[in-house]
Amino acid sequence: MSRQYLIGAGLLIALVAFPLLSPWSTVILTVALCEGLAALGILVLLRAGQVSFGHGLYFAFSAYVVAFMAAAHLGHEVLLLVPIATAASGLVAALVGLFIVRYRAIFFGMLNLAISMVFFSLLEKLFSITGGADGKRVPRPTLLGMTLERESFEFWMFYITLALAVVAALFVARYLASSGGKALEAIKSNETRLEYLGVSSRKVLYGAYLLSGLLAGLGGAIIALVSGHVTPELAYWVRSGEFVFIAILGGVGGVAGPFLGALMFQIIRGYAAVYAPETWHAVLGIMLLVIIFFAPSGLYGLIAGRRRASGEAAR
């Protein structure tokens, strides 16, 4: 437990300090945090043994909500856009969750994939509304009523995102250690027994699914604001796969894992873009194989010590 906080605190201090030392990194770090949030949602589902290859849906949905609202001048304030867009994704997750919690394993994964692909296709095809494959521009909104220059907007967005990520991570850590979180793990380890305790595994999974949708939605809302642009690619299945990749890369043993994974992901992407622009996906693929075969508990596990991490995952 104390290790978990130690790793989290170390990561946090590094993140707080980084933009002050090198301002150019703020956007990349913010993007990493957003992807980390989505991967945190994946981690929650992985605890139940379920993997979604479709959480790009929630990531993209809130991103487009931000884009539409900003374009329609319905809200031009970060503190308004982010909660509304996140809630919108949560609403979609609440609807999809109603039936998706009846499925397990491959069916769970494929149904998520199919639904997200429906959304992706709509985004691409309904050109007149969504701007098609080119996407939509997101005008920079105000922050606390202030109109900011790009640099300072990015600077403050980073710290806001960081604060939100910390709150989200702490909440998820608490939830996973609670009876509900343990019931969620029980879906993976013995669903029969869970039902024979009189617990509805569907209800338990529904809560987790909603949470994962909200987390992905939060990440998507912020990424739309920071990158100033949304495209259907946010909903594509490869993007959803990246979230799973990030969760596994970071390790599902603790809530700091997805954020470690997301940082590593951005670092690899950054370096690969310079040294191997054509093959950075391959680099990621090889990395993923190495993690799966040689460090199954991920970066988090490597830092926390393998035995420790597996115990933590069980605790």
Place this chain on the structure above:
Amino acid sequence: MILLAALDGLAYGSLIFLVAVGLSLIFGVLGVLNVAHGSFYAIGAYVAASAVLAAAGMGLPTWLAFPLFLVSAVLVGVVVGGTVEALLLRRIYGKEEVLQLLVTFAVFMILEDAQKVVFGTQPLFANAPMNWLGTVEVFGIFYTSYQLILIPLVALVVLLGLRWFLRRTRFGRAIVAVTQDREAAMAMGIDATRIYLFTFIIGASLAALGGALSSATTSLTPGIGSGMIVLSFAVAATAGLGRIEGAAVAALMIGLGRSAAVYFAPEFDVLIPYLIMVAVLLIKPEGLFTTVQTRKV
């Protein structure tokens, strides 16, 4: 219009059948949902197109393309598919499904880039084989024989061939035995390692064959594999994973549905397969052609 849509659907459905049946077969035997399956399709397409273009460059006759398609498909199946199975998949049988999905996802990422490095990112177009076969006239509509006759014919041969292979040959029966009860089959002395490798190669070759056949009808660009995999997921899931005849019906259904959309509601053409898949999974999650097995605990 309706006829045109139906013919289109037939050609398109035949193509996805080839890919999806390989996916389904692999899942049925190995229990692994191969996310990299679309990459075999794409690589098959690129290898075939390159071979056809090279042959044309050497002044060889156009008909040679057809044997070349077959050779490229098997080559891709054995070299790429065989390597992936022997090197990676073999280590993860019986492990968590999440891990299996991720390993094949990693393979997908690697193969996507490998494709770009080897074949470049410029569109590749080798339609000589399609033109060589000419066109046929059906009720006043001209259609390429290649799409109307050859591709469905190949699909039919594959369907019948697979049925015959799985039911009538020793090796095929061993595969079916493994699908039905892995442990019992192994107890009977069936060499599962060999069966897995062989099945994976067949599955990958079928995907590559689908790719090879498609290479004459469309220009090849990076990303065709990632689109195809979702489509063949849709077909395989609609049919019920592991179902071969079911995959044929589902592929046709999705093919027809899609081309109907192309003519009547073009905005929604790419949407149809996913909608069909979602609908089927919602109503009958085990697929249209699977009977439910009783759980045993």
Place this chain on the structure above:
Amino acid sequence: MSGFILEARDLELRFGGVQAANGASLQVRANERIAIIGPNGAGKTTFINLCTGYIKPQSGTVIFAGQDITALSPRAITRLGIGRSFQIPQLFLENTVIENLLLALSAREGSWSPFLKLTRHPKIDEMWALLEIVGLKDTGHRIVRELPEGMRKLIDIALALALEPKLIFMDEPTSGVSSHEKFQVMDTLTRALDARSTTAIFVEHDMDVVARYANRVAVWSGGRIALEGSPEEILSHPDVRESVIGEVV
């Protein structure tokens, strides 16, 4: 039907040419201890599965406390007050013993606050008391996966007990428990059942356990309860001695 807490009537189940239940009926009064005996592989577990909603019979009904539960899910049946332990213990293997039991207590209490750590559960004292009953107090902090089968069976029973069921099915409760500990475990277990006035139906192969702890014995044979009576009657019955006990001993 007053007087009976559980009544199974003419349960029928066939699959794949096997007649797993063939007019199986059993009437259980409150506070009874019924042992079900019978040859191995005869489908005694199937009978429990039918009564607890894991498998639905093709015909027949199961009535619990005056309510038809035939079509209900295991979850709904559990909530009505039927607990169950399994032949192969069904536990959360990656969790500690404490967590397993606290999860059961959370299920009973419906306490699912996401802010309350499971290990700070208000019913923690009750949890230790349950462990005391099955004699496993010092294994609390162990991961279940690391424990031997016999201990897992007892934890499985403790999980069912934690729900405070009105009726409990136990599938071979003492298999895997060493013979000299068997009676000790059964003593504390029956005391706990008495204290909670919980009716118990258990499948058992050890005839010494049956003789000592059951007040009625039902013989399962040919997909039905073929014979029932007091332990003395049944255990001395010539057919039973031949078909059941002969095979076990």
